[in-house]
Amino acid sequence: MDAGKISIGFLLIALGVLLLLANLGVIEWFHFAMIFDLWPLILIIAGVNVIFKKNPYVTIGMWILLIILLILYGVYYPKFY
Numbered sequence: 001m002d003a004g005k006i007s008i009g010f011l012l013i014a015l016g017v018l019l020l021l022a023n024l025g026v027i028e029w030f031h032f033a034m035i036f037d038l039w040p041l042i043l044i045i046a047g048v049n050v051i052f053k054k055n056p057y058v059t060i061g062m063w064i065l066l067i068i069l070l071i072l073y074g075v076y077y078p079k080f081y
Contacts, residue, residue, distance in 0.1 A: 041069065045066050
């Protein structure tokens with residue numbers, strides 16, 4: 001199997017689950033606005049992944065870092081209350 005196809009598949013599944021949860025009212029739409037505030041960070045992480053594409057540890061570490069930063073941003077910068 002191609003690793004690129006698998007990662008795109010997981011990305012689509014995760015996006016579908018998030019949109020389904022938002023439509024069912026489990027999570028609110030304003031949680032998605034946090035991602036749009038930090039979109040340059042996604043570009044930086046994607047660029048680092050392109051440079052270090054031979055090293056899977058860097059790729060996994062960068063995406064974990066993105067998730068942690070999104071969580072911390074949501075906790076310490078709650079502008080939607």
